Amino acid sequence: MHLPKTNFLIITFTCILFSSQFLIGQNLKLKEESISLDEEEPSYRLGILTNCILKNPGINLNYQKPISYSIKEGTKRNIKTLSINTNLGFFWDPKTHVATYINAGINRRKTNAKNRQWLLAINPIGVMRTFVHEAYEVNESLEVTRKRIAGRSYYAPEIIFGTGKIKNDRTRFFNIHLMILTKSNLGIFPLIHFEFGYKL
Amino acid sequence: MPAYVYGNASNNIFILTLHGGPGGNSLRLRNGQWNETLEEKYAMVYWDQRGSGMSQGNLNKENLNFREMKEDLKAMTALLKHKYGEDITLFLLGHSWGTMLGGGFLAEENNQDNFNGWISIASIYDWCNTIKDLVPAYTKIASEQIEAGNNTVYWNEILTLAADTDTTRCDDVRLNNEGPTATSILESQGIINNALGGFNGDFYLNNFITTTFNKAGTNDFLFNEFPFDDYDLSEKLSKIKIPSTVIHGKYDLNLALRTGQTYFELLGSKNKTFYTFDKSAHVPFHSETERTEEILIEFIEANK
Numbered sequence: 258m259h260l261p262k263t264n265f266l267i268i269t270f271t272c273i274l275f276s277s278q279f280l281i282g283q284n285l286k287l288k289e290e291s292i293s294l295d296e297e298e299p300s301y302r303l304g305i306l307t308n309c310i311l312k313n314p315g316i317n318l319n320y321q322k323p324i325s326y327s328i329k330e331g332t333k334r335n336i337k338t339l340s341i342n343t344n345l346g347f348f349w350d351p352k353t354h355v356a357t358y359i360n361a362g363i364n365r366r367k368t369n370a371k372n373r374q375w376l377l378a379i380n381p382i383g384v385m386r387t388f389v390h391e392a393y394e395v396n397e398s399l400e401v402t403r404k405r406i407a408g409r410s411y412y413a414p415e416i417i418f419g420t421g422k423i424k425n426d427r428t429r430f431f432n433i434h435l436m437i438l439t440k441s442n443l444g445i446f447p448l449i450h451f452e453f454g455y456k457l
Numbered sequence: 458m459p460a461y462v463y464g465n466a467s468n469n470i471f472i473l474t475l476h477g478g479p480g481g482n483s484l485r486l487r488n489g490q491w492n493e494t495l496e497e498k499y500a501m502v503y504w505d506q507r508g509s510g511m512s513q514g515n516l517n518k519e520n521l522n523f524r525e526m527k528e529d530l531k532a533m534t535a536l537l538k539h540k541y542g543e544d545i546t547l548f549l550l551g552h553s554w555g556t557m558l559g560g561g562f563l564a565e566e567n568n569q570d571n572f573n574g575w576i577s578i579a580s581i582y583d584w585c586n587t588i589k590d591l592v593p594a595y596t597k598i599a600s601e602q603i604e605a606g607n608n609t610v611y612w613n614e615i616l617t618l619a620a621d622t623d624t625t626r627c628d629d630v631r632l633n634n635e636g637p638t639a640t641s642i643l644e645s646q647g648i649i650n651n652a653l654g655g656f657n658g659d660f661y662l663n664n665f666i667t668t669t670f671n672k673a674g675t676n677d678f679l680f681n682e683f684p685f686d687d688y689d690l691s692e693k694l695s696k697i698k699i700p701s702t703v704i705h706g707k708y709d710l711n712l713a714l715r716t717g718q719t720y721f722e723l724l725g726s727k728n729k730t731f732y733t734f735d736k737s738a739h740v741p742f743h744s745e746t747e748r749t750e751e752i753l754i755e756f757i758e759a760n761k
Contacts, residue, residue, distance in 0.1 A: 310665060352484075353459045353511045387513060389459070393539070395532035401539035409513045442508050442516045443674040449666065 298323070304432065304454025306348050315348025315356075317434075317452050321364065334370040339363060342378055344415070348450070354408060358385035358436070360415050368423070376419035376432065385413035385438060411438040419452075428456035458512045458529065460504040460536075463487065464496030469545045470761055471537060472753075473502045475530070475555030477579070480675030482510040482668040486552065491742040494750045499757065500541075504533055506558070508675035510668050521678060523687050527562045534571050546761050550576040550753075553712065553739065556720065557581050557688060564693035574760045575701040576753060579739050580720035581712050582690040584680075585627040594713035595619040595632055595639070607646050615639065627685040636711035640738040649708050650736045650744040694723035700760045701729040702752065706737030706744065730756075 299322040306315035319342060326338040343361045350356070360383025367375045392407030413436050421430030434450040461484060462471075472495065476483045483503035486492070492501055505512045507529055508521050538545060549572045551559035556577040563569040581587055596619045599612040615635065623629045644652045701724050705717030714733065721731040732752055737744035 350511075352461065354513075389513075393536050395535050399532065399535040401536055409515075440515050442512070442514055442671055443521065443678055446670055447666065 301457040302428075302430065302454055303457055304430070304452035306346060306434075306450045306452050308348070309449040309451065311451070313348050313350045315346060315450070317344055317346040317450075317454070319344050319454075324363075336368045338366045338368075340366065342380065344380065344383075344417075354387045354389045356385055356387045356408075358383060358413055360384070360413065360436075362415075364417070372423035374419075374421035374423065374428070374430065376417065376421065376430070378415075378417035378419070380415040380417070383413040383415050383436070385411045385436070387411075409441075411441060413438050413448075421456075430454055430456070458505055458507060458514075458533075459510070460502055460533065461487075462500055462502050463492075464500045465498055466500035466541065468499070469542065470499045470548070470757065471502055471541065471545050472499055472548045472550050472576075472757070473504065473533065473537065475504070475549070475551040475559050476506065476509065477553030477555055478509055478672055478676055479506070479526075479554045479558075479679045480509045480672035481506075481554065482672070484510070485668075486742075488743065491746040491749050495753060498754065502533075502537065508678070509671055512671065516675075516678075518682055521675065522683060523558075523561065523679070526558055527565065530558065530562045531568060534568075538571070547572045548574045548576060548757055548760075550578070551580075552578045552742075553581065557690065560690050560694055560697065560720070561688075563699070564690065564696040569697060569699045572699055574756060575697060575699055575724075575726075576704070576756065577701065577717075577720060578704045578741060579709055579712055580703055580705060580717045582694060582716070582720045582723060584685045584688050586691075586719070587633070587712055587716050588622065588627060588629055589624045590713035590715040590719075591632040591710070592619050592622050592624055594715065595635075595710065598639075598643075598708060598710070602646075608642055611642060633711060636709075636739060639710045640708070643708050643710075643738065648736075649706070649738050652738050653740060653743060691723065694720065695725040698725050698727075700756070701726045702732070702756045703729065704732045704734060704741050704749065704752065706734045706739060706741045708738045711739040728760075 299320065302319040304317045304319070306317050307313060321340040321342045323338050323340045326336060329335050340363065342364045345359050347355070347357045360380040362378060362380030362382060364376055364378035387408040389407045392404040394402050394404050415434055415436040417432050417434050419430055419432035421428055432452040434452060436448040438446040438448055474483060474486055476486055483505045487503055495501060507514065507526050508516050534547065537547065549559050549563065556579065559575065560577065560582065563572065563575055595615055599615040599619065602612040603609050618631060618635065622632055640649070640652045643649045703717060703721040705714050707714055718731065721729065734741040734745045734748065742749040
C-alpha cells in the first residue's frame with residue numbers, strides 16, 4: 258500500500274504532535290510528583306576543603322542548576338538529577354601559596370529512598386591560579402626585585418565523587434575532588450581535596 | 458621555587474641546603490632531629506630545587522637541566538644576600554644529588570667566593586663511576602652478611618646481581634635501586650642506625666603527593682634526557698678551594714663509600730676533612746645525628 262504524499266505528511270505531523278503531548282504530559286507528571294523535592298531548584302552548596310592529608314584548609318562554593326531529572330518508582334525508588342554545576346574555591350598552603358579556582362560542567366546525582374545521595378561531577382572547564390606569599394625575581398645581572406603578585410595559572414579540569422544525606426530537610430555531603438593541573442612542571446599534576454559541607 | 462628559612466639568623470650565619478633526588482624535597486631534610494641543634498645556632502635554608510618539592514613551573518628540556526639548576530643556585534645565593542645582607546656568612550651543604558649540584562656550582566666561575574665552606578654528605582661526582590663503585594661495595598657487604606649468617610638468601614641474590622651488573626653501562630641502575638631495600642635489611646639487623654629518620658610536620662604540611670609526583674618526573678627526566686657526561690665532575694672538583702668537609706656512610710648502598718672517598722680526593726681544597734660514619738648508610742645525618750651536629754658545628758665555627 259502506498260499512501261498519498263499529503264496523507265503521509267498529515268499522519269507524520271499528527272504522530273509528532275501526540276508524541277509531544279505525551280512527552281510534555283510525562284514531564285508535567287514528574288514535576289507534580291516531585292514538587293516537594295529540591296532536585297528541580299537551583300541550589301548552592303558550601304563546603305570546607307582540605308587536601309588528602311587533612312592539611313591546607315579551604316572553602317568551596319558550588320552552584321547547581323538542574324536541567325533534567327527522572328524518578329524511578331517501586332521498591333528501589335530513586336531520583337536521578339542531571340545538573341549544570343559550577344565551583345568556586347579557595348585554599349591555603351601555609352608554607353608556600355594560596356590558590357583559587359573556578360570550574361564548570363555537569364553532574365549526575367542519585368538520591369535513593371533513604372535520602373542517601375551519590376554524586377559524580379565532571380567539570381572540563383576550569384582554571385586555577387596560585388599566589389605565592391613572598392616572591393623575588395633575580396635577573397641575569399643578579400639584581401633582585403620583589404614581585405608583588407607572583408604565581409601560576411593552570412588549566413584545571415576536575416572530577417568530583419561524592420556522597421550525601423538528606424536529614425531533617427538538611428543536606429550534608431562529602432565530596433572528593435580530583436583536579437588535574439596542567440601544565441605543571443613536566444606535565445600534569447593531580448590535586449586531591451576532600452570537601453565536607455551543607456546545602457545552603 | 459620555595460625556600461624555607463628556619464633557625465637563628467642573629468649571628469648572620471646561613472647554611473644553604475641542597476636536597477637529593479634529583480627531584481627531592483628540601484623539608485624532608487628537616488626532620489626535627491639532626492638540625493635542631495644547628496638551627497639553635499645558625500639559620501638553615503631549605504630550598505626546593507627546580508621541578509622538586511613544592512616548586513611550580515612550566516618545564517622542558519630547555520629549562521630543566523643541570524646548567525639551569527646551577528644558575529638557580531647562583532640566584533638563590535644573590536637572593537639570600539639581598540634579603541639578609543651582603544655581610545652574611547654562607548655555607549653550602551649538599552646531600553646525595555645535592556653534592557653534584559653543589560660541587561658543579563662551586564667549581565664554576567667565582568661562585569665559591571660567596572661561601573665560607575662546603576659540606577658534602579653522601580657524595581656523587583660521576584654517575585658512571587657510581588655504578589662501578591657499587592659492585593665491590595655490594596659484594597663486600599653481602600659477603601660479610603652471608604658469613605655472619607644474616608639474611609643469606611637475600612644477600613646471595615645480591616651477590617648474583619652484583620656479578621651480573623654491567624659496569625660498562627652507566628644506565629645499569631639495578632644496584633642503585635636496591636639501595637633502600639638493602640639499607641632497611643641492614644637497619645633491621647642493627648648494623649646501621651635509623652636509616653631514614655622520622656617525618657615531622659613540615660614534611661606533611663607539604664602536599665606529599667606534590668612532592669612525590671615531582672620527584673618521579675624530575676628524577677627520570679634529568680637522567681633520561683641528558684647524556685651521563687653532563688654530570689661528570691671528575692675534572693671540575695679540583696677547582697673547589699674553599700674549606701670542605703665530606704661525610705659518607707660506611708654502609709651507603711646508594712652511593713658507595715668509595716665514591717665519597719674519590720669525591721674527597723678530587724676536591725682542590727687544602728683545608729678538607731673526610732669522615733666515615735660507621736653506623737650509617739645513605740643518610741648519615743639521620744643515622745648518627747649527634748656526630749653530624751658536632752662535626753658541622755666544629756667546621757662552621759672554624760671557618761665562619
